[in-house]
Amino acid sequence: MGNDKDGAFQPRMVAFVCNWCTYTGADLAGTSRLTMEPNVRIVRLPCSGRIDPLFVLKAFERGVDGVIVSGCHPGDCHYTSGNLHARRRFAVFHDMLDFLGVEPDRLTFSWVSASEGLKWREIVDDAVERVRALGPFSRFDIHSARGKAEFASEPGRQA
Amino acid sequence: MKELRDLARTLLTDGSVQVVIGWEDGPAGARPAFVTKAEDADRLIFDPRCVHNLAAYLSPRRPHVGRLGKAAVVVKGCDARAVAALLRESQIQREDVVIIGVRCGGVLADPSRRVDLTAENVSERCSGCEAREPGLADHLVGEMPPPPPGERSRETRIEELEAMSAAERSAFWQAEFSRCVRCNACRQVCPLCTCDRCVADKTQPQWIEQSAHERGIFAWQLTRALHHAGRCADCGECARVCPAGIPLGLLNRQAARIVERRFGYRATDDPSIPAPIGAFRSDDGQEFIR
């Protein structure tokens, strides 16, 4: 979470993407000089099947306000079926997060192919806009070393 | 009861098994029993106080039980689903265990009191149970008792939660989770938590923080529910053991509802039916993916 120079809330976001389709698609968006919201940092993984729900959780724990998870369209997986296995896990993860009270708009799933630079821009802009509307994700802040809620307010002593 | 005791005596006498894992009448209510001598078979009981899922003792994580030798285990319909899951996941071999099924009319939430089953004291998973006669059994004993009393209160609570806003659900779970001390009893009692090294115990890297704060508790409880989605036998032991009274049954039950709605899978005591996570269909729903 952070604010821009005008004081407006600027979400901090992470995208976990597969190497073969979405990362290449995002690369295409870049080489095509498409402009998009700058809030998203990309983490590249071999396959959407490698994206563990714990990656997403850890991102939220470490202070992001929203996450994008993206891979190859069904049928396009470099490893044949990694994305189809992932789809089942993501479905349960998506529904359980909702049940535990995390707004579904904070987590965006998408299929973006290597040729879909334009779609990547749409996904990013739309996800950032929805998270911006939700505001900061603060459920885990209280115990953060940066948040200091549990810590003495005087400045720390240098070790 | 006589049928159960006679069967246990026979199995121990003819050497089919070295131990019968069942229930006995302890000083503070029904509790698990390990009968290794034929003359002790009369210790065995089965009544509504026998809430414990004895499949947990078959887990390879409990070598101190395994050392007794080949076991016969007494199971209710719900417990049989846990045995099936252990077989499905190759944690035990079918020929290594004798399964004694008991027909069940529901069990008490609290095994310490000998009282009649009512809608108030029945274990929350029992109402509406459709597995009162184990299909996975070498021997089936007892008459079929009347069905368990009560409404499906757990379904109602889940639907109430689903009708809430995200903020209200978040507040509900934060209040419940605030009592969690991360004792991990929910994991330890689970018959299907068979991992040698749990992801929650790993520290390098530490995916799940071990502290009992909202971050650590949320990560643990969500991960536990995810790892059990499509595997959970719905025996309710995690919720029963929780020293803080956290309604863990709601999490497992919701994961089971999701798996049924999305993949058409229900927990079963047929070990030949594969679990839904780890499999896929090309036409699985993906309305949540853009």
Added chain:
Amino acid sequence: MTARGLTREGLAGLAAELIGAGIRVVAPARAADGGVDYLEVTRFEECALGAEMPRRSLRSAFQPATEPLFAWNRTGGRLFLTPAEANGPQVVLGARPCDAAGAAILDKVMGWDYRDEFWFARREATTVLTVECAEPGPTCFCEAVGLAPDSDAGSDVLLRDAPGGYRAEAITPKGEAFMEAHARWFGEAPSAASEPARTRQAPLPLDAMRGWLAEHFEDDLWRDVALRCLGCGACTSICPTCHCFDIVDEPEGASAGTRRRNWDTCQAGIFTAHTSGHNPRADQTARCRQRVMHKFLVYPQRFGAVLCTGCGRCARACPAGVLLPEILETIAGRCRQAAPSGDLA
């Protein structure tokens, strides 16, 4: 020792005054699910004095399930440590005698070779008002381990049942000062409080049992006890005298993080697992034995008190019917067998 009277209205007024003054008041209260826990209360009406025994002991008032020790931050090439926030004053309203006694027993190990500053900071900042136990539960056995429903060990003020309220007895100078500071709520001491409750258990022959334990590290008893144990550790997380902890670092990126102290349990395999893969307590048999040995042999040898207050929670919390009172009775029986004529108690 000062004795005064405290009516129920007086207790309500006292609680309101403490809360109003910003003092953290911990009392038995109903949690969101209806169960009773020791919780921080914001109104006297939340207190569930006289309700059933809280599910978990008072341990968390002195050693929370997780507590920050310090945070670190690296900025501009320099490392800064920020200590955890200091504990403000705390009053426990309505501790059980067994829970208050547990804290006093733990003072011994917490101040032994190293003074645990976090433990004693909370102990010193806390005043414990204990209410004598009116109705021991079905698994209670405090008298068997040398305590009683009206024990004052670990209490600063003991509230005994009296007509219309309590007879308040100051047990420690801190309790004396507390009653002095809040004198307007205390009145004339009522005459002798009603007969205290009793569990009517015979005292266990604790000395003889210690001798038996010292000689029976290997015994079939441990195998028999451990068979049904699932290793969940619920017994340790509700115990007033279990105190084992783990220290963890929770980094937040490369430059910041928190060091925390968390409860741990000897019933988990990982508690004693070595990095080599060897585990000296390889299975539940060894872990169950450890629980009894630590409480009834090692701790009394070193500190002169058993590590148990007989609250009976472990017997209630166990999902598998492992009953500490039953185990102790078995051991006591073997001691009596070994010395049939002697007086073991």
